[in-house]
Amino acid sequence: MRRSLTATAAVAATTLTALLGTGPAAHADRAESLSAGHGPLVSGTYSTGGAQAWKPLESTWAGSAAGRSVDATVTVDPSQTRQKYTGIGFSLDETSVSNLWKLTPARREQVIRLLVDPRHGAGLDRFRLTIGSPDVIEHLPFWSEDDLPSGAGEDFGLKHFSIQRDLDLHIIDTIKLIQRYNPKATFFASAWSAPAWMKTNNRFTGEVALKPGSTTDYYQVGKLRDDCIDVFARYYVKFVQAYARHGIRVDALTLLNEPGMDVVYPAMDISIAQQQKLALAIKREFRAARLNTQLYMHDFNFWDWRNPNSTATKNYYRIFEDAPDGSVSGRQVRDAADAIAFHPYWGDPQVMRDAYEETGKPVQLTETSDLSPSTILDDFRLDAGSYILWAQTTDQDGGTLHWTPSRDNNIDWDKVGATTKWPDRMVTVNTLTKDFTVRDELYEIGQFAKYLSPGDVRLESSAAQNGVSNVVYRSGDDRFVAVLGNSAATDRTVRITLAGQSFVVTVPAGSFATYRWQSHVPSDHQNAAR
CATH class of the missing domain: 2.60.40.1180 (Golgi alpha-mannosidase II)
Known part of the structure; x- marks a missing residue:
């Protein structure tokens, strides 16, 4: 039962006031008397x-x-x-957070409470953080957590690592608000790219080129340097530790968001052999730092996990096979993996159940734009442990989004921000009235999130x-x-x-x-x- 994503009527933020007292504990006295x-x-x-x-x-x-x-x-x-069950929620990407901070403090608290409070709101409880800039931001430039000062070439000691921009952009502040209204909220994180200096093309954003002999098919030029696999793993550890110092436990990381995506926004290619070595390095660094953070593999479309009959798909299921040179065994990688993460933009969702059955690993839906509660129900029946919505807060015009499907390496990012719009997300912030509306689907999504708990x-x-x-x-x-x-x-x-x-x-x-x-x-x- 997959309902189409036609926009439903927005509901005024003041709905929250009318909902007080309708949470899971409401009507307990009546229930006890009825059961006698x-x-x-x-x-x-x-x-x-x-x-x-x-x-x-x-x-x-x-x-x-x-x-x-x-x-x-x-x-x-x-x-x-x-x-x-792991959770239902949304990303705390820079664009969404920026729009939330255009509200008055009172309205901002009200919308957060409506979204995450399990008693008086929808009870959303699982949130995706970005390690550095994702593919969609409001304020340029794109950034990593280890950008170098002018004249510096490399930073293997990670002396320039900092989450200061996460603080300046109110990402940490927003997490603290979520924790206030839902203390059981959990957080995981994804990077779209390694810092520029860890890549073969020395740029944080993506870079594409036509595949030999093709006029339409591209590949990602920017690759992770082989000699930076270990330091990239330590970069991840630094992120988890930095957030922990602010009282935020990041309980899982994805290996990399959509590895090898042929785009010009932040992205990076990482071969299957590199993914295997990186997975082992991440878990080794986690152990050394005494972190029990989980590692999700893949973090890409259904299509890109397994389709042996296609030369277009990446067939990343091969990370669990022995490396041809014998340097890594498939069992080692399988032991390092705690889950397999999927996106639904291309392919058959049945792949989630297949991966669950074939690997014995939990599967997580870590990014989607589909607000339909019918899709949530269907995907849970296909063994997804979580359902995470992507970039769900924009303004009345659809936001200022530096995101593009273009394969132009010389794209004008200012022009992109002026023209790219994503209207009708979960939350719309009116920057003129300083008020907000939410989509009707929020309340139906709450029929899952309010009443389910992690571990169910x-x-x-x-x-x-x-x-x-x-x-x-x-x-x-x-x-x-x-x-x-x-x-x-x-x-x-x-x-x-x-x-x-x-x-x-x-x-x-x-x-x-x-x-x-x-x-x-x-x-x-x-x-x-x-």
Whole structure:
């Protein structure tokens, strides 16, 4: 059930005030009284956008479904455990942060609370940081965390490493606001490129050239220097340590954002052999620094992971194969990898499940622009542990974005910033009124993020029926969370069956609804999740 990304009506920021008291703990007294003398209580909420956001549904009890006819049935198999939930959130890229800081302090706190507060907001809880400049920024120039002063050629001792620009641009301040309203928020980070001096072309931005014999296909000229693999790993360690000094734990890094992308914004090619060596170097440096930071491999499109019949795809699954020269074993790299990260811009999302099954590694969706809650549900059913939205705050004109699809190495970046616009993101900041609006999808996304917690384990469940799709998680030993999407124009009655118990709920038309209940599942129905 993948809904198209047509823009929905924006909801005024003042919606937050009306939502106070509708979080997971609301209505607890009523729930306790309803459960007296019955089986396990099933409580729920639903959203159809800002007009009906996180509204309570009528409670019912497990075991109360006998004899009722329904429109759809969800059968949950607790013996078939899948991935662990990691989180839902968005990137803290420079453009998004810059627009948030055009609001008044009160409005800025209000929008952050609406986005991340698990009780009074959507509960978004997983955020992507950028190590240096990403591909889209408002304020030039692009930067790394180890730019050199004039006259300096190299910095293998990383004496010039600094996150001062992250501080100056309010990235750290924004993280602290998020932590205030969601103390359980987690953070991971990606670099788009190594610092210029670590690259063969000595430039931080990308550089492209036509492939031999082609007039349309390009390749990335800027490559990681072989003699800079170890220092690039130490650069990553420095970033994690610098953020830790500000009270921010970066719990994972991706090896590199979209390695080898043929673009002129910040990017870098890194061969499979280099990726293997870099992965081992990063984990070695993490251990030396006593960091338990995880490492995500790939961080690129579905298409680029595996397509053996194509010469265009990069087939990066080969990082887990033995190096031809015997210098690195596939097992070493597999042991270094904690997860495989994907982007959805090209290829089949089924690749996530294939990678999960083939490698035994968790998969994470680390960048997407698809706001559809239907896509979140579908991707979670394909074993994605997280869902991270990219560059989700712009202004009323679509922002000032120094991003381009052009392959012109001499691009005029000022002209790019004046013409490139990304409207209709999650948050729109009006720079004239100092106010904001949010997309309706935020509230439906909250039907996942408000009620799921990191470590919750997905259980295999039956496919969609009559417009009703589902994803089900186990939270702790005896707590369960089911998110149901109803794409129909009418309400749907749904029977949920788990380990011999069942109950019937009504999912409002065009909504996403979340149901929570406790139920003891015998040990012979259980299985271990990865």
